[in-house]
Amino acid sequence: MNTNVQSKGNAENENPGNDKNNDKLVTLTIVVNTKPTEVNINENAPLKAAAEKALEQTHTTGRPLSDYELKLNDQLLDMNKKVKDYGLKDGATLFLSLNAGTGGSR
């Protein structure tokens, strides 16, 4: 399971083949619609790899990843950026939320 995440991360690494031993694995807690799950991810992997894994582990299906937002506290994260770009460490808690549909008064 962890290997799968790592390979996704390396596949999207800007330096393909740079699969060095010094690439660290980071364990993130990702809360999907208030349901937490732990995801192991290479720090050079894009956040979307971690988000996809979180959806898979929480059996959340039926909507594409583009319908979700990933937040760290109140900061909206760019899922194309790498884990290390945000300085995320082991135990960091991120929130993956499905965007709400249109509503409210016009």
Next chain:
Amino acid sequence: MVQHFFSASMRVPVDQDKISVMVPPELEKTVPIIHQVVDPVVSQKKFDIETAQFCESGAIHRSRGIFVLDCRFPDIKIAFCAPQIKPIPIIFAVNINFTNYDLEPLSVKFIHPLNFHVLGLQELGHPFLRNISIEPGKPNMQPLALGLADQTAFICLPGIREYHQHPDHSNDPWLAHRGKGGEGTLGFIIDKLWEYGILALNGFNIQLNATIPQLQLGIDINKVPS
């Protein structure tokens, strides 16, 4: 007690009159009584699963100011605080009702956090703003908290019973949303309530209506020339 009435042995449609008798007096004015057409065991199983998932990670939710006030099928009552404001205020509380879930979506009613009475839109006092601007730097705020015909406050978002039952949204049925990415689940609703109700708050704004009998100029006595 309500939970006894919806025991595991209950497998027949519920008699409406019996529900009225069984609901404790303090809940009669706070819980909407809706005819249960789904087998209550099914709805209760879903209630048990979703509330357990939420409560298991209570520490994470408390860190965002979310905590459970009461949890008895078919209702869970949740309060939302704004921990970024000191002293920490309770901003609002909701009653989320699982009757007929998930044939029907969850119902979300705003309640008083202490006595659980259902609030009207004026009593809620919070617009739940959503920025619908398509131009960066030019915010265009849309209130999501609206009033039903009887002025009961509700949050107007797909996945919530009050939205789908509203005549304006008769072309957007719940069954088109159910089971897709968690939309309409307890977790989704709590997440959206926090997002639109808590996330953007940064303090108190005080409005004063003052009558000033005489306006005086301020004087820095150190700069008064001799």
